[in-house]
Amino acid sequence: MTTENTARCCPPFEPAPWHEKELAWKDMLFVRATMPQFLHTPLPGSFQKAVARAWRQIEAAGAKTPEKDFLMLAAETSPWQGEVFINAAKPVPGAENVRLSGTFYTMVFDGPYNAVPRWIKEMQASAALKQKTVRKYYFYYPFCPKCAQAYGHNYTVGFAQV
Numbered sequence: 751m752t753t754e755n756t757a758r759c760c761p762p763f764e765p766a767p768w769h770e771k772e773l774a775w776k777d778m779l780f781v782r783a784t785m786p787q788f789l790h791t792p793l794p795g796s797f798q799k800a801v802a803r804a805w806r807q808i809e810a811a812g813a814k815t816p817e818k819d820f821l822m823l824a825a826e827t828s829p830w831q832g833e834v835f836i837n838a839a840k841p842v843p844g845a846e847n848v849r850l851s852g853t854f855y856t857m858v859f860d861g862p863y864n865a866v867p868r869w870i871k872e873m874q875a876s877a878a879l880k881q882k883t884v885r886k887y888y889f890y891y892p893f894c895p896k897c898a899q900a901y902g903h904n905y906t907v908g909f910a911q912v
Contacts, residue, residue, distance in 0.1 A: 759897060760901075761817060763901075763905055765860075765907075768858050772856075773856065773909075775851055780836060781804045781807060782848045783801070783834045784800065784827075784834075785797055786830065790829050801822070808842055811838075811843060813841070823835040823889065824889050856909055858905060859872075859906045860905050861906075863891075863904075869908050870887055873887065873910045887911075889909070890909065892905050
């Protein structure tokens with residue numbers, strides 16, 4: 751393994767299959783974890799702790815999905831609380847198992863995390879052109895911050911539940 755490869759813990763990401771797609775989910779299984787936020791910003795370390803907690807539960811239950819199917823979504827319920835959803839291959843005992851169903855319109859963005867409010871406006875306008883109303887937004891971050899720097903892209907996939 752080269753030094754370049756060891757700096758990248760996240761697999762490569764191809765944006766084209768995710769951009770401007772409609773996905774129909776029926777009972778897609780996720781483990782949900784919450785985290786405290788202050789005015790829409792996770793408190794220091796809270797995102798990592800929520801992910802680690804959910805991931806430990808998924809691993810302990812033998813419920814990891816294959817790497818190619820891995821999906822972790824972030825959303826918020828208020829300016830004070832965020833949510834993390836990690837897909838699981840089967841229900842996880844002791845975890846909050848959540849099933850998401852519906853139609854999700856996706857768009858891929860490349861930029862800093864603080865651009866999310868602008869991206870939400872873009873997704874809302876795009877959905878309106880398709881005569882759809884957005885019910886909730888979720889975001890998938892394919893790279894951790896170190897990998898985003900190593901790859902030279904900070905991709906984010908917005909999921910608008912319509």
